[in-house]
Each structure stands twice: as C-alpha cells, then as structure tokens.
Amino acid sequence: MHPFLRLNRLLFVWFLLLVACEPPLDTRTAFLVDTLIQADRDLIQTRPTLVSQKYQAMASGLQPFLRGTAAAFYRDLSRYQGPSAEFPHGPLAEHIQLYGDIHLENLGVTFDARGVLFDVVDFDATQKGPFGYEIRRAALSLRAALSLSAQPEETLDAVVLHLGNAYARTLAARSDLTDTPPLELRETTPEAGRVVADLLADGRKRNDQQEELSQYTETENGTRKLRRNKDLVDLQEPFRNAIPELLSQYRTTRWAGSGDDSQFHILDAAQRLNAGVASLPNLRFWVLMSGPNPNGAGAKTGKTGTPEPEWIVEWKEERDPPFPLLWMGRGPIGRNEERVFAGARLLLAGVGSEQDLGSAFLGNISFLVRRVLRGRRDLDVEKLTERILSGRYSTQDLLDLGNAIGILLANGHARSGHSQALKHLVWGSDEGASFVQLLTEKSRADLDRLSRDFLLFQEALHRLGPLLGARQDL
Amino acid sequence: MTQQHTHPFGNKRTPFAFLFAFALFVAGSHTRALASPARPETGLPYSPQASIPIPTEGSPGQLFSSLGAFKIGIFGDLFATYRLVERQDQVFHEFELSRVQLSGFATYRELAGVNVTVDTIRSSSSRSYQGIDGDAILPRLKWAFAEATPYKHYLSIRGGMIPDLLLQYAEASFGYRVQGPTGLERDQLFSPADLGFSVEAALPWQFGSAALSFTNGEGISLREQNNGKNLTAALRFAPLRNRAPDFLIHLLFRDGSLGAGTTADRRASAGITYAGHKWGAGAVGTWALGYRGLGDRWAGHLTGWLRGEFFSSLGIFGRLDGLWPDVNDKESLQLRLIGGVSYALPALVRFVVSYEGTLPFGTLSAQIPNVTEHAMLVQAEVRL
Numbered sequence: 060m061h062p063f064l065r066l067n068r069l070l071f072v073w074f075l076l077l078v079a080c081e082p083p084l085d086t087r088t089a090f091l092v093d094t095l096i097q098a099d100r101d102l103i104q105t106r107p108t109l110v111s112q113k114y115q116a117m118a119s120g121l122q123p124f125l126r127g128t129a130a131a132f133y134r135d136l137s138r139y140q141g142p143s144a145e146f147p148h149g150p151l152a153e154h155i156q157l158y159g160d161i162h163l164e165n166l167g168v169t170f171d172a173r174g175v176l177f178d179v180v181d182f183d184a185t186q187k188g189p190f191g192y193e194i195r196r197a198a199l200s201l202r203a204a205l206s207l208s209a210q211p212e213e214t215l216d217a218v219v220l221h222l223g224n225a226y227a228r229t230l231a232a233r234s235d236l237t238d239t240p241p242l243e244l245r246e247t248t249p250e251a252g253r254v255v256a257d258l259l260a261d262g263r264k265r266n267d268q269q270e271e272l273s274q275y276t277e278t279e280n281g282t283r284k285l286r287r288n289k290d291l292v293d294l295q296e297p298f299r300n301a302i303p304e305l306l307s308q309y310r311t312t313r314w315a316g317s318g319d320d321s322q323f324h325i326l327d328a329a330q331r332l333n334a335g336v337a338s339l340p341n342l343r344f345w346v347l348m349s350g351p352n353p354n355g356a357g358a359k360t361g362k363t364g365t366p367e368p369e370w371i372v373e374w375k376e377e378r379d380p381p382f383p384l385l386w387m388g389r390g391p392i393g394r395n396e397e398r399v400f401a402g403a404r405l406l407l408a409g410v411g412s413e414q415d416l417g418s419a420f421l422g423n424i425s426f427l428v429r430r431v432l433r434g435r436r437d438l439d440v441e442k443l444t445e446r447i448l449s450g451r452y453s454t455q456d457l458l459d460l461g462n463a464i465g466i467l468l469a470n471g472h473a474r475s476g477h478s479q480a481l482k483h484l485v486w487g488s489d490e491g492a493s494f495v496q497l498l499t500e501k502s503r504a505d506l507d508r509l510s511r512d513f514l515l516f517q518e519a520l521h522r523l524g525p526l527l528g529a530r531q532d533l
Numbered sequence: 534m535t536q537q538h539t540h541p542f543g544n545k546r547t548p549f550a551f552l553f554a555f556a557l558f559v560a561g562s563h564t565r566a567l568a569s570p571a572r573p574e575t576g577l578p579y580s581p582q583a584s585i586p587i588p589t590e591g592s593p594g595q596l597f598s599s600l601g602a603f604k605i606g607i608f609g610d611l612f613a614t615y616r617l618v619e620r621q622d623q624v625f626h627e628f629e630l631s632r633v634q635l636s637g638f639a640t641y642r643e644l645a646g647v648n649v650t651v652d653t654i655r656s657s658s659s660r661s662y663q664g665i666d667g668d669a670i671l672p673r674l675k676w677a678f679a680e681a682t683p684y685k686h687y688l689s690i691r692g693g694m695i696p697d698l699l700l701q702y703a704e705a706s707f708g709y710r711v712q713g714p715t716g717l718e719r720d721q722l723f724s725p726a727d728l729g730f731s732v733e734a735a736l737p738w739q740f741g742s743a744a745l746s747f748t749n750g751e752g753i754s755l756r757e758q759n760n761g762k763n764l765t766a767a768l769r770f771a772p773l774r775n776r777a778p779d780f781l782i783h784l785l786f787r788d789g790s791l792g793a794g795t796t797a798d799r800r801a802s803a804g805i806t807y808a809g810h811k812w813g814a815g816a817v818g819t820w821a822l823g824y825r826g827l828g829d830r831w832a833g834h835l836t837g838w839l840r841g842e843f844f845s846s847l848g849i850f851g852r853l854d855g856l857w858p859d860v861n862d863k864e865s866l867q868l869r870l871i872g873g874v875s876y877a878l879p880a881l882v883r884f885v886v887s888y889e890g891t892l893p894f895g896t897l898s899a900q901i902p903n904v905t906e907h908a909m910l911v912q913a914e915v916r917l
Contacts, residue, residue, distance in 0.1 A: 086828030089794030093826055096758075096793045138893075138900040139825060139832075139858035139867075145899040153621040153903050189621075189901040394667075529793050530758060 088515045094131045096529045098381065102340045103529045109332075109340035111525035116336050118520050122164070122440045124513045125203050126336035129160045129184060130381035131512070132199070132505075136192060137383045143504065146191035147484045147494060155476025156405050157193045158468070159184025159380055160337070162200035166464065167437035168262030171409030175263045177244035177255045177463060178408040179471070180435055182427075183338060185402030186380040190472055190481060197468055198222055198502035201461060203509060204440045208447040214454055215506075216499050218461040223498040225465025227482075227491030233473035234482040241470040243408060244463055252459025254443065254452060258436055266434025271371055274433055276347060283369050284327040285347050291329045294344060301421055302328050302346060305374055308419035309428045314404065315414035322350035326369065341376040342424065345431060348372060371431035372415070376424055396425035403427075406471045574696070575638045575646035576604050577682045577689070596917075602642050609635035611915040612711045618908040630670060631711070631912070643682065650676040675753065676726050692730035694753070697723050698744050698767040699785050699802060699817070706806035706815040707838045709850045711914040712871060712887050716836035716854030719869075722800060722819050724752030727763065741770040741781065750789045750798065763789035763798075779808045783817065790823075797823030811842040824858065833857040848875035848883075864895030867904055875914075885912040 084092065095114070096103065102110050117127035136144050158165070158179045167180040198219045205215055233241065244251040246259045277286045285291055294302070302325065310317040331343035349369050377395040396418035407413055417428040446452050472481060485494045519527060596607040612631035618624070633653045640646035652675045656664030665671060678693030700723045703715045717723045729748025736742055743766075749756075750763035765787040771778050787800040804817030816837035824832035834857070840850035854869040873887025886909075893904035 083797075084794050086796065086823075089792065089796040089828050090826055092794035093792035093796055134826075136901065138897065138902065138904055140827070140900075141830075141859055141862070142896060144901060145896055146901055148899075148901045148903060151622055153901075154623060189903075191901045527793065530756070 084519065085515070087512070088519050090134075091128070091131055091512055091516055092519055092523070092527050094134055095128075096527060098130050098379075099340065100529070103526055103531060106340050107526060107531060112333070113336065113339040114520055114525060114527060116339060118517050121203055121207060121510065121513055122162075123336045124516060125200060125509060126160075126162055126164065128509075128512065128516075129196070129337060132196060132509075133192060133382050135508070136195060143501075143508075146189075146195060146497070146501070148189045148191055149480065149484050151477040151480030152484050153189050154187045155190055155472050155481070156402055157184075157186055157188045157190070158182065158406060158471060159186050159193075159382075159402075161193055161197040161464075161468065163204045163438040163440050163443070165437065166467070168259055168266075168435055169407065169409055169412045170262075170266060170432075170434065171412035173245070173409070175246060175259045175266070175434070176409050176412070177251060177259060177467060178412070179406065179467070180437055182399050182403035182406065183375075183377060184380045184382075185399055185406065186382055188382055190476065190484075192382070193468060193472070194223070194226060194498060195501055195505065197464060198498050199505040199509065201464060202502045202506045204443065205447070205457060206506060207440065208444045210447075210454075210457070212503075214457065216503070217454075218457050219499045219502045220495055221458045221461035222465040223495035224491060225462040226469045227465075227485045227494055229466050229469035230473060230478055230482045231486050231491075233469065234478040241408070241473070242466055244467060250459075250463060250466060252463050253456045254438070254460045255463045258438060262434045262436040264434075265436065266432060270433035271431050272369060275345070275371060275431070276369065282326065283347065283349075285329045285345060285371070287329065290333050291331055291345065294328045294330050297422075298330070298342070298344060299328065302344070305344070305419045305421060305426065305428075306346065308421075309372070309374070309417040311417075312400065312419070313415065313417035313428075319350075322348070324349045331373065337381075338375070338378075341378060342374075342426075343376070344374040344426075346372050346374070372428060373431050374419060374426040374428050377427050378425075394420060394425050396420055396427055399425075399427045405475050408467065408470060574636070574648045574650075574676070575680045576606055576640040577643055577646045577680055603639055605637070605639045607635070607637045607917075609633070609917045610711075611917070613913045613915070614711075615911040616908060617910075618906060620906040620908075621903050631713075633670075633672075634675065635917075636676075643685070645679065645681045647679050648676055649674070673753075687735045689733045690730065691733075694726050694728050695731050695746065695748070696726055698731065698746055698765055699723060699783055699804075700725055702769075702781065702783065702806050702808070703804070703815060703817055703836070706808040706813045707850070707852065708808070708813045708840045709852075709873070709875070709885065709887075711883070711885050711912050712850075712873060712910060713889070716834065716852065716856075716869060717817060717819065720834055720854065720856050721825060722802075722821055722834055726753045727751070728757070729762070736770075739771065739774045739778070741768070743768050750791050752791075758793045759790060759795040761790035761795045763787055765789070777807070779806075781806050792826060796826050797828040799823055813840045814838065820860075830858070831860045833860045842877075846877045846879075848877065849873070850875070850887075858897070862896060865897045866894040867897055868892045868894065873910075881915055881917075883914045883916075885914060886910070887912075 099110050113127060117124045134140065138144055160183065161179070165179055165181040166177070168175050169178040169180060201222060202215050202219055205218060229242070232239065242248070242250060244255055246256050246263070251259070275286055275291065276283050287293065306323060306325065310323060325346055326349050327347040329345050331345050333339070334343060347369055351368060377399045379395060400416065400418040403413065403416060413429060415430040419426040419428055485491055487493060598605050611633045614629045614631045615626070616629060617626040630653065634650065636648060636650040638646055638648045651672045653670050654673050655668055656671045657668045674694060676694050676696055678691045678695045680689060680691045682689050700715065700717055703717055704710050707715055713719065718725060727748035727750065729746060731744055731746035733742050733744035746765045748763045750761065751757055765785065767783065767785040770782040771780065772782060773780055783802065783804045783806065785800065785802040789798045790796060791798045799822035800819055802817055802819040804815060806815035807813060816835070819834040821832040821834065824830045834855065836852065836854045838850065838852040840848060842848045850873055852871040856867040857863065857865065858867065859865060870890045871887060873885055875883050875885045877883040889908045889910065891904060891906040897904055
C-alpha cells in the first residue's frame with residue numbers, strides 16, 4: 060500500500076477513535092467491568108488464560124457469578140455508594156475480624172479432636188471490618204443459592220429472617236458475660252439442622268476413608284504419586300525448585316509445630332488448576348508427602364484398615380481481599396499470608412481444628428498452606444438445589460440452614476470483636492426485630508441487583524471478549 | 534475550632550464576609566507578591582497572571598544556575614509528619630514521611646524547557662496489601678513534561694506527564710500542601726497530573742489565559758485503560774490584571790472517562806484563587822458528572838480556604854471541604870474541617886500544627902465503614 064494511503068487510513072482510524080466510535084457501556088456494566096479488571100489487572104498480564112477461565116466460570120451461573128463479584132458487592136456497600144450502603148454500625152463494631160466472603164460454598168466441614176463440625180472452610184478474604192459487610196453478604200448468598208430452586212419470596216424472606224434472628228440471639232447470649240461456651244454445630248446438635256447434618260456425615264465418611272488419596276493419587280512401581288489430569292499438572296519452574304524452600308517456611312509457621320523431618324518427605328508435587336471461582340487464577344501447589352501423619356485428624360483408616368502414611372498439602376496463593384482497602388481503617392498492613400493465617404486461627408470454630416495450617420512467602424507471592432482433605436466438604440449449591448427440587452429437603456430444613464449460618468457467624472464475630480457492642484447494635488430495644496427486618500429488605504434488593512448484574516456481565520463478556528476488553532499489551 | 538468552622542453554613546452572612554475579607558487582601562496587596570518573570574516549573578516566560586508562590590530564583594535556598602544559553606534549577610520539599618488519628622474505633626498514631634518532592638528543570642533561550650518532578654509514595658498505596666519490600670516509600674514520577682513557548686508568554690505548549698490545569702493553582706493559593714492534598718485531590722475530583730499535552734494562550738491585555746488539554750484520563754498512577762481521552766478546557770481571568778495578577782477567576786470543564794469500562798468522569802468547576810506571598814484565599818465549586826467509578830452519579834464539591842502570615846513567621850490557615858457524593862440526596866454531606874497554625878524559621882523549615890475533622894451528615898452517617906475521623910498533625914515542612 061502506498062505510504063500516503065496507509066497514513067490516510069491511520070488518520071481515519073484515529074478520527075474514529077476520537078469521535079468515540081465504540082458504543083459506550085451502560086454505567087452499571089462499566090462499574091462491573093472496572094471493578095473486576097482492577098482486581099485482576101496484574102493477572103490479566105501474567106495469566107490471561109486463567110483469568111478468562113474465571114470470567115467464563117462466572118458467566119456460567121448465578122452462584123459462580125456471586126462468588127466472583129465480592130469486590131463489586133463490597134464496593135456497592137461502601138460509603139458514597141448511595142442508600143444501599145446504609146446499615147447499622149457504631150462504636151467498637153467497625154473493626155471486627157470478618158470471614159470476608161461468606162457464601163454457601165465457603166461453608167462446610169472441618170475437624171477437631173471431637174470429630175466433625177460445621178465451619179467456614181475458606182478464609183482468603185478474612186479482614187477486619189464492619190460486621191454489616193459480613194451479615195449482608197451472608198444473607199445475599201443464602202438467598203441467591205436458594206433462589207436457584209425457585210423458592211417463593213416468602214420462603215426466602217423467612218430463611219433470611221432465621222439467619223438474622225439466630226445471629227442476633229447468639230450475639231445476645233454471647234454478650235451476657237457468663238462462661239457459656241459457644242454452640243458448636245456438630246452432627247448431633249439439633250440446631251445444625253438436616254442440611255448441615257447431612258453435610259457433616261458426608262465429610263466424616265470421606266475423611267475416614269482418606270478419600271483425597273484415592274481421588275488424587277495413584278501408585279506407580281510401589282510408590283504413590285499425584286495423579287496427573289486436566290486439574291493436576293506438572294509443576295513448572297521456578298516453582299518446582301522452590302518446593303523445599305516453601306516446605307521449610309511452612310514447617311516454621313505450621314500451627315501444630317514444625318514436626319519431625321520424617322513426616323515431611325516429599326514424594327511428588329503438582330500444580331492444581333480449575334479450582335474455585337474468585338481464586339481460579341491463583342497459584343495452587345500440591346505436594347504429596349510420606350511419613351506418619353503429623354496430627355491425627357483426618358487419618359483414621361485406609362483401605363487396609365490402618366492409616367495411610369501419605370498426605371497432601373496445598374500451598375494456595377493469597378491475594379488482596381475484596382474490600383475497599385482505603386476505607387477499611389488505617390490502610391495496608393502486613394502481608395496477605397499473615398492476614399489469612401491470623402484471621403483463620405482467630406475465627407476457626409473448633410478447638411484444635413486445622414492444626415496443619417501454615418503460611419509461606421516466596422518471590423512476593425503469599426501462600427496459605429493447609430492439608431488437602433476430601434472430607435472438608437463445602438455446601439455445594441448445585442447439589443443442594445437438586446436435593447431441594449427432589450423433595451429431600453423441606454422448607455423447615457432451609458430455615459434450619461439459615462439458623463445454623465446465623466449461629467456460626469455470630470460466634471465468630473463474638474470471638475473476634477466486642478460482643479456487647481455488636482449486641483447493642485443488633486439487639487437494640489426490640490430484641491433484634493428491626494435489624495432482622497432491615498436485613499431481609501436489603502437481601503431482597505441485593506439479590507435483585509445481583510441478578511441484573513449477572514445478565515449485564517454475560518452480555519459484557521459476549522461483547523467485550525474473554526478478558527472484558529482489558530488491555531493486555533502492557 | 535471556631536464557631537464558624539463548626540457551623541459553616543449556619544450563618545448566611547458568612548459568604549459575604551468571606552468575599553469582603555478576600556477583597557481586602559487583594560486591595561492590600563499593592564506590590565506584586567513574589568513577582569516571577571518565569572514559569573515556576575520550567576523557568577520559561579510566563580503569562581502575567583498567576584505567579585504561583587512556589588520557589589523562584591529570588592527565594593532563599595534555591596539552586597539556580599546558567600550554563601551558556603541554558604538555565605537550570607532544582608527545588609523541592611520534605612514533609613515530616615506526626616499524626617494522631619481516631620477513625621473507626623481505632624486511635625492510632627504514627628510518624629510518617631508524608632512527602633519528599635524534588636523538581637528539576639532546564640530551559641533553553643526562553644524557548645523550550647523540560648521539568649522532571651519526583652515525589653514519594655507508599656508502595657502498596659490503597660489498592661494492595663503488598664508493596665515493594667513490604668510497604669516501602671518509593672519515588673515516582675509526578676510530572677515529566679517538555680514545554681515550548683514559541684511566542685514568549687503568549688503561547689505555551691506542554692507534552693508528557695503534565696500538571697492539571699486547576700489543581701496547582703488551588704494548591705499554591707492554599708499554601709499548606711504539607712497538611713495534605715487539597716480537597717479537590719483528596720475527594721478524587723482531580724489528579725495532579727495526567728499523560729497528554731496542553732496548550733495555553735494568554736488573553737489580550739493581560740486579562741488571563743485560556744488552556745486546553747488532551748490527556749489519557751487515568752491520572753498519575755495508571756496506564757491508559759480505554760480509547761476515550763479527556764478533553765479539558767480552562768479559562769483563567771485576572772480581572773485586576775497587573776494590579777493583582779495572582780487574583781484569578783477559574784472556569785473549567787472536563788469531558789472525560791476512566792477505567793476499562795470507559796466510565797464517565799466529567800467535571801465542571803468554577804472558582805477564585807488568590808495566591809499572595811503573605812495571604813492566600815480561594816474557593817472552588819465543582820460539579821462531577823460521574824464520580825468514583827459510578828458513571829451515572831452526579832456529585833457536588835465546594836472547597837474554600839484562607840491563610841495568612843503575621844510577623845513574618847507566624848501563620849494561620851483554615852479550610853473547609855464539602856462533598857455531596859450524590860446530588861440527588863442533598864442532605865448527605867461529608868464535611869472536612871481543617872485548621873492550623875505555623876511557625877517558620879528564617880529559612881528552610883516551617884513547623885505546622887493542625888486539626889482535621891471529617892464529619893458525615895444525612896445518610897452518610899449511616900454508611901459503612903464509618904466516615905467520621907479526627908486527626909491532629911504535627912509537621913515539619915522543609916523547602917529546599
């Protein structure tokens with residue numbers, strides 16, 4: 060092409076850019092796109108395929124979309140964002156340790172010396188903040204999950220009501236300054252309800268069978284190794300060589316102590332893919348180790364009737380929490396692996412659970428380390444929906460689920476905050492009635508917004524491409 | 534804290550009193566304060582209005598030199614801060630190096646020049662938990678631009694990372710940048726710099742200037758995220774011309790966007806500033822069409838300030854920033870009150886003690902996290 064023509068064409072394209080030939084996004088879509096890209100900007104450059112997989116996963120359903128949009132949710136709740144951001148708050152209730160991202164698939168089974176119990180199983184987003192963030196997110200998540208089984212509005216309202224009431228009641232009980240221990244939700248606890256009890260039974264069974272070994276490993280020439288498939292692939296450099304260093308740091312920080320060298324003999328290492336939604340692009344390294352299990356939990360009996368000597372540990376990359384950090388207090392503090400490790404230790408419901416928790420930091424990447432346990436089941440929303448639709452769970456079971464989640468959150472908040480101050484805000488003069496009423500109304504509005512956002516996001520992904528139009532040429 | 538600060542809008546005579554006081558300052562300034570024949574940033578010829586009172590060749594402690602046809606200069610500042618703050622249940626106190634800023638410029642025959650300014654930031658900023666070497670203080674480019682003045686002071690063309698068309702005037706007029714950024718910057722209405730170019734032409738009869746800038750719109754800390762560009766037009770009138778070239782009336786409109794979603798981010802501002810050597814005062818009202826990433830949100834902002842110096846070393850200052858984050862909800866207001874005193878040594882160092890309170894009204898008081906904040910700052914400002 061003649062240089063003059065080429066120049067003309069370039070000038071024409073430039074002119075089109077100047078007159079904004081790209082049709083603008085509507086303001087809400089622009090808000091969603093900006094929020095998502097801001098959170099993942101560095102990953103879009105370094106791991107674009109994984110980020111696009113995350114966006115694809117989010118577009119696949121309301122529940123994955125909810126999981127991937129915690130940052131947008133908290134941005135909506137932040138100050139200056141209008142009436143949606145209003146919620147009770149007050150002195151001594153602004154800075155309690157939050158779980159950070161309560162949704163049903165972050166709730167599940169953990170183990171302590173007394174057996175299985177219901178607890179939060181993912182602490183990636185734990186952070187100090189106002190309790191209103193957490194209870195609003197929990198109510199939305201519960202409502203969104205149950206809406207998938209086409210529950211009537213009255214039932215959804217009633218479930219959120221139970222969540223709020225249980226939260227308020229438990230806080231009131233925890234603030235009476237007696238030595239009453241917090242209620243732990245175990246298989247036989249009546250307050251656990253049927254959904255939670257089923258989940259706990261399932262977790263116990265899988266844990267007893269050490270299902271993680273049969274599911275994720277295979278034996279080759281008499282030696283066990285991690286089974287390679289689309290979800291578990293060979294570990295690449297520079298991380299493969301870094302495993303001994305990561306292991307050393309883990310043992311230094313491990314909650315139960317550094318243990319004996321014989322317990323940490325490395326058999327194999329691999330990278331785990333396709334796990335989670337919000338954290339789908341995060342690094343996950345699995346290391347298979349031989350040696351007697353360093354703590355008894357989760358190692359009851361193998362196929363031979365005796366505990367298998369191998370165990371799997373995961374190093375999971377921890378990134379910044381989804382909160383508007385500037386407004387969370389006095390700004391950035393510490394590192395992410397320290398934040399998650401400390402938050403998890405503070406919030407875990409069971410005494411002595413997750414004793415294998417630890418942390419590591421390598422090349423500016425934070426890792427939380429914990430055992431891989433198939434028994435650590437979460438409340439799978441798809442399965443729950445199936446069971447509700449099949450008639451296995453009644454409305455009462457759903458109300459009980461709301462009740463159980465309310466108890467769990469209140470106990471965690473009371474443990475990490477000022478229970479009297481929380482009670483003052485939640486219980487008020489009407490024994491929590493207005494708080495619960497407000498929570499129900501907000502959850503209705505939040506679900507409406509989430510549903511609309513989901514459609515906007517699907518359309519934006521279709522229109523802007525797999526990375527939502529983010530720049531990649533940096 | 535005076536009654537006026539506590540209830541700034543409670544007395545309708547307040548704006549008139551403010552204007553009267555303002556007129557007194559201007560009328561009292563018979564001599565041109567810190568008359569500078571050159572742009573303070575590059576030393577190039579300046580249109581006769583607005584000699585911003587940041588260091589000039591005549592100021593003590595400046596490093597200026599000539600090298601043949603070239604002139605070079607270096608100036609900067611350092612803010613050492615002790616801050617006691619009560620925010621969201623927490624009382625916290627800390628020593629901090631709020632800023633170290635160093636500017637260098639070179640000019641050639643009053644035709645062309647270049648400015649490179651470096652300031653410091655915390656490496657994790659407000660977006661990330663993790664910075665460089667923890668959360669170390671790092672230098673970053675604040676301004677870096679080339680400037681040409683082909684027709685003396687009548688025309689100035691800048692390109693690179695260029696200063697905002699309004700913010701620097703407000704900052705110079707307030708005169709206490711050590712206390713913190715101006716309300717316009719803190720409330721995210723304007724960014725100190727952006728990548729692009731600007732053209733400024735002097736109006737006839739020394740009546741001021743008109744400026745136009747064309748920039749990315751992502752401000753100082755981000756690469757361009759979209760194909761939309763910010764177009765800003767600014768008019769500066771000097772109604773008293775040479776009698777008070779630092780008394781300016783500003784009008785500005787910005788058509789802009791930000792982020793990958795090209796969120797609307799427009800601004801319309803009007804204000805007056807006076808930036809004298811001993812006195813400074815000003816007020817700027819801004820209408821934001823698109824605010825904090827919400828394209829359909831309209832926000833309002835009004836900031837006013839006053840400073841004065843007595844006995845050549847004692848100073849007082851006050852500032853009021855009002856932010857209406859949603860103009861549809863007029864009762865919701867965030868008010869920031871700042872007041873302080875200063876004592877300047879003969880050269881180099883000024884000590885500043887100030888109070889800053891942020892108070893929410895209307896629905897803002899029910900929003901999370903809590904907006905209320907009270908802070909006391911004890912600072913040493915060093916100007917090189």
